[in-house]
Amino acid sequence: MESILLSILTMGAIGLFFSAVISVAYQKLKVEVDPRVEKITDILPGANCGACGFPGCANYAEAIVQGAPINKCSVGGMAVAELIGEIMGIAPEDVVRKVARVLCQGDNEKAVWAGEYMGIPSCAAANLAGGAGKLCNYGCLGFGDCEKACPFGAIKVNARGLAEVDENICTGCGLCVQACPRNVISLEPIDKRVLVLCVSKDPGKISKSSCKVACIGCGLCVKKSPEGIALENNLAKIIDVEKINDESIEKCPTGAIRKLE
Amino acid sequence: MEYLVIFISALLINNFVLSYFLGICPFVGVSNKIDSALSMGFAVTFVMTLAAIVSWGVYNLVLVPYKLEFLEIVSFILIIASLVQLVEMFIRKTSPTLYQALGIYLPLITTNCAILGVALLAVLKGYAFVETVVFAFGAGLGFTLAIVMMAGIREELDGADIPSPFKGPGITFITAGILALTFMGFSGLIR
Missing domain, CATH: 3.30.70.20 (Alpha-Beta Plaits)
Known part of the structure; x- marks a missing residue:
């Protein structure tokens, strides 16, 4: 019984001593952090997904205060960008x-x-x-x-x-x-609602024999809308969605180009 | 002479990283650049020596008189954690660049088994105060030596043509293994 009490007291005393030392040191060695960083970190979704190009939400918050664009968070979207804009005093540009x-x-x-x-x-x-x-x-x-x-x-x-x-x-x-x-x-x-749903770079003969819905690089779509689509490595590539003729999508022999609803 | 033996033994023969395989996490994690490896080494040496001194004090002046030796691990961990907090605050204040470079590995010194190992081994071997200090300092320098050697080799490896299956962690572990092998050569130095 005595040793239990003694251990609790000793450990408590050691713990208290060190916490006292640390709290004194914390006051002395405090680093001033921009309070906006913390506020922005709170607003960000906290998914730490890295879509903004920074390792995590906290790093992005730090970068914003130093002048990074405020519309990089695709998870939070417009709502978050507006809230950050309020703190930073800038109007958010559109988040695509x-x-x-x-x-x-x-x-x-x-x-x-x-x-x-x-x-x-x-x-x-x-x-x-x-x-x-x-x-x-x-x-x-x-x-x-x-x-x-x-x-x-x-x-x-x-x-x-x-x-x-x-x-x-x-x-x-x-x-x-x-x-x-x-x-x-x-x-x-x-x-962007028109997409080429294939990434095969094989020549048409091979891609045709390996998949029913492959882009075979026939170039029919390019003929119908030469300014909207180009052919690259046996694969249709969308250049400008606006200039794609509906015929291009209909004429695709394999249905590799699709218009999403 | 006796101190020299303890020092050399902790530094080379029983090198904490390469013979005891303690503290591997920062050894692999922070050894990509010599600069940050050196800083890490010194931070560890500092914490190690300080932790050994304080834990020696706590063990011999508090735990032994009250017959509470069984609390050594708990109290040592408490001591190390507090010291790391102090060192972290200090580095953050004095050198933000170093703080960034050490990153997560700085708070991880807390769980660096080499530091707890030094404190526990010093008690196990029954070292007196000065012996403990020499032992901890030697062990810390041994860690620094190992991590700086590793960083030097890894900097050279960056420019080497490594076969693709060995790239990254593979070649790092192989390097660490070969380093450990060479350190076995010291094992007959002192009887």
Whole structure:
């Protein structure tokens, strides 16, 4: 009994002594921090996703006080930018909301299968092993590395084995873009509604035989809207959404170009 | 002479990083540049020596008289945590650049097992006060030596053509292993 009491007292005394020393030192060695940094840190969503280009929300708050643009937070969007603007005394410019888009339509039915992958169920592992069994070397692997990376539950592998983004939940943080070993996911402005949903750079013959919905680089779409689309590495590339003729989308033989609703 | 033996032994023969494998986290984490490695080494040496002195005092003047030796680990951790807080505040005040460079590894000195190891080993070996100071200082310098050597090698490795499977952590661990092997050569220095 006595030793219990004694230990409590001793540890308490040691603890008190050091806390006293630390609190004195804290007063003496206090570093003045701009109070705005703390306020902005409180306003930021705290997701620490890194979409703004800084390691975390606290770092971004520090950078804002030193003059970084206030509209980089895609998670908080306009609302957060306005609140930060109030603190900093500047009007926010428009935050262009970006969302992740999966640029692949080669689901389990539409892709052509070469074999079966029996390894670790992860996209990164399957990519190292040469793919998940689909003949296409560019498309979605469907093991959901992006799903695991998403802190908001916005991207999911659907029943057909293809990653799918819910654009209402997606904050455009870009973590899935980094997680995807095949770079199938890309961040696009939400108002860009015409997309080439394929990233295959294979020549038309090969991409045609490996997936029913691949961009085969035929160039029909380019003919219909030469100022809106260009052909690059056997792949249609959108230059200007405004100048895309609807015919381009309709004429695509594989349906690789899509207009989103 | 006896102090010299303790010093050399802690510095080289029983180097805390390369023979006891304590304090590996900052050893790998902060060894990409010689500058920050040196600062880290000195910060650790400082905390280590101070922690050993204070914990020697607490152990011999408080715990032993009251027969509370079983509290050594708890009280030592408390001491180390407090000291690290002090050092952190001090560095933050005096050198913000160094504070940025050390980053998360500075508060992590708290959980650096090498520091707790020094304090515990000094008690285990029954060192007197001066012996404890020499032992802790030697161990700290040994840590500095190891981390600076590692940083020097890693700076050279940045320009080397490393096969891609070994890039990054791979080559770092291999380097650490080879360094540890070379330090085994000291094992016959003092009987």
